[in-house]
Amino acid sequence: MRAAFSKLGMVLIFMILAYFSEAQNSEEWLKSGHKKMAEGNTLGAIKDYTSALKLDLKYAEAYLSRGTAYGEIMAFPEAHTDLNKAILLKPQLADAYFNRGLIHFMAKEYELSLKDINHYTFLVEEDPMAFLTRSILHEKLNHSDSSLSDMKKYVEFEAETPEELKTHCTIKLKLGDTSGALADISKAIQLDPENILLFLGRSNIYLLKNEFTRAIEDLNVYLLEEKNNYTAYLKRGAAYGSLNIFDAAIQDYTSAIAIERKDPKLFFDRGIYYMEKSDFKNAKSDLYQALILDFDDKELLHYNMGVVEMNLGNVAEACQEFNQSGEYNTDFASKYCGR
Numbered sequence: 001m002r003a004a005f006s007k008l009g010m011v012l013i014f015m016i017l018a019y020f021s022e023a024q025n026s027e028e029w030l031k032s033g034h035k036k037m038a039e040g041n042t043l044g045a046i047k048d049y050t051s052a053l054k055l056d057l058k059y060a061e062a063y064l065s066r067g068t069a070y071g072e073i074m075a076f077p078e079a080h081t082d083l084n085k086a087i088l089l090k091p092q093l094a095d096a097y098f099n100r101g102l103i104h105f106m107a108k109e110y111e112l113s114l115k116d117i118n119h120y121t122f123l124v125e126e127d128p129m130a131f132l133t134r135s136i137l138h139e140k141l142n143h144s145d146s147s148l149s150d151m152k153k154y155v156e157f158e159a160e161t162p163e164e165l166k167t168h169c170t171i172k173l174k175l176g177d178t179s180g181a182l183a184d185i186s187k188a189i190q191l192d193p194e195n196i197l198l199f200l201g202r203s204n205i206y207l208l209k210n211e212f213t214r215a216i217e218d219l220n221v222y223l224l225e226e227k228n229n230y231t232a233y234l235k236r237g238a239a240y241g242s243l244n245i246f247d248a249a250i251q252d253y254t255s256a257i258a259i260e261r262k263d264p265k266l267f268f269d270r271g272i273y274y275m276e277k278s279d280f281k282n283a284k285s286d287l288y289q290a291l292i293l294d295f296d297d298k299e300l301l302h303y304n305m306g307v308v309e310m311n312l313g314n315v316a317e318a319c320q321e322f323n324q325s326g327e328y329n330t331d332f333a334s335k336y337c338g339r
Helices: 002-038 042-055 060-072 076-089 094-106 110-123 128-140 144-156 162-174 178-191 196-208 212-225 230-242 246-259 264-276 280-292 298-311 315-322 326-336
Strands: none
Touching: 002 042, 002 060, 042 060, 060 076, 060 094, 076 094, 094 110, 094 128, 110 128, 128 144, 128 162, 144 162, 162 178, 162 196, 178 196, 196 212, 196 230, 212 230, 230 246, 230 264, 246 264, 264 280, 264 298, 280 298, 298 315, 298 326, 315 326
16 A cells, blocks of 8 residues: 555656646746847747747746737737737736737727727836827827827836937927927937937937027037938038028038939028028029929029029029019019019
């Protein structure tokens, strides 16, 4: 009897050990999958999560992780199935709702996405990313007041990293808080002074505030590293123009045109700066090039072309331009063209 009991006891021990071994291995596969996700090996992570589920078909966290990984590779049906299973097994698994909401968002199913994000915020009340995501969803669904409300809730949370501060800056600009946005991006620059995109972003805020000298300083930093962004030259040129430093403005527009020769606004603006310097020959060349490239405000363009022709002594040509400039031409046309 004792021997038989010992054998039975050994069987039970082996069964218990096997159970705990499987549970441990499921967790190890999950951890391995997480490691591979962090390394950018999404397919390898999916394989590990699947291995975890082979050992434990009721492992909600493994379904959550595999569904999230499927979402990363845009395999939305598989992602949706796994996240549904995770929620079915563990209804309080908040991240499953959030990630399923993101899957719905990427599939442009905004109403379903909003429903999931709302459920997530019910389970997790203090997650700034939830408010940010929901504000975007409300904006997509034209719920303007709700979107603004969630934006305000989002910026109430403290931003610590440069990326968080940059996002806070963007949201505060949407809310009309230019000073707050400037403070956030300035702090981001203090934390990450090597990130030249932050200087470009701050220059845009300085331009909004008409602080042209500071905008130029930030654009100088940006353009030292990135010399092929023609809009940066355009912005710095416009800032110089606002300060009546026309030679520098022309130089920046010339740099922009060397990169992008098909933008009529570049030629129009440079033409105006040449006019400010009374260099009407170069102004004429630029304004005609703007016309060839189909500058959008034709009446304004013809008016300035008329002014250039008048200053070059070409009265007949000037009158032809004024006749195409709508209400812009009243004074000149009446005085010189018999209108």
